[in-house]
Amino acid sequence: MDRMNLNGVAIWPGFLSPEAQAAIVAATRAIVRAAPLFHPVTPRGQQMSVRMTSAGAVGWVSDRKGYRYQPHHPAGTGWPPIPDCVLQVWHAVAGTPVAPDTCLVNFYAPDARMGLHQDRDEACLDHPVVSISLGDAGLFRVGGPARRDPTRSVWLNSGDVAVLSGSSRLAHHGIDRIKPGSSTLLDQPGRLNLTLRVAR
Ligand code: MD6
Numbered sequence: 223m224d225r226m227n228l229n230g231v232a233i234w235p236g237f238l239s240p241e242a243q244a245a246i247v248a249a250t251r252a253i254v255r256a257a258p259l260f261h262p263v264t265p266r267g268q269q270m271s272v273r274m275t276s277a278g279a280v281g282w283v284s285d286r287k288g289y290r291y292q293p294h295h296p297a298g299t300g301w302p303p304i305p306d307c308v309l310q311v312w313h314a315v316a317g318t319p320v321a322p323d324t325c326l327v328n329f330y331a332p333d334a335r336m337g338l339h340q341d342r343d344e345a346c347l348d349h350p351v352v353s354i355s356l357g358d359a360g361l362f363r364v365g366g367p368a369r370r371d372p373t374r375s376v377w378l379n380s381g382d383v384a385v386l387s388g389s390s391r392l393a394h395h396g397i398d399r400i401k402p403g404s405s406t407l408l409d410q411p412g413r414l415n416l417t418l419r420v421a422r
């Protein structure tokens with residue numbers, strides 16, 4: 223299907239072939255072996271339902287001290303490099319020669335969700351954010367730069383790629399729920415989402 227536009231967010235349904243999806247899942251398993259998934263805690267002390275880890279020079283973490291990018295996993299080890307098969311997706315859709323320095327890996331178990339938020343922890347907000355969806359479908363909600371702006375929703379399916387750039391870079395967005403059992407890509411129910419960014 224051609225590119226869709228949801229409140230300025232570009233979405234390519236089925237951008238990744240089944241083979242490309244399987245390669246990224248295998249690469250993500252290697253990331254998770256080197257840098258295990260953890261449940262971040264918000265600065266207010268709430269445990270997030272999504273489990274996360276990162277690849278790249280820096281990774282996103284959250285704890286009582288706040289949200290930030292840092293050069294090491296909470297366990298103290300470095301993050302593994304961003305896999306080439308993932309970097310290829312960025313270079314195909316990001317529209318910039320600048321390479322990403324971080325890839326956030328989100329894993330949603332069947333009951334996990336992500337509240338409406340903006341991505342604004344990056345040092346320069348001119349670069350896009352590229353998002354890859356794998357496994358079970360997730361209901362993606364997109365609003366505008368103001369929290370009360372009206373929202374629209376779309377199911378992101380396995381292999382879909384979304385880009386927040388330009389006017390949508392600071393759009394509020396979140397995942398209301400996933401649809402367990404809607405994909406057989408992963409060997410367990412759940413959804414994987416990889417987001418690539420230039421953080422520093
Ligand atoms: C998710 N995605 O799809 C959560 N952020 O699981 C995000 O938070 C996100 O999809 C920035 C750009 C695209 C995204």
Ligand code: FE
Nearest residue numbers: 339340341395
């Ligand atoms: Fe986000």
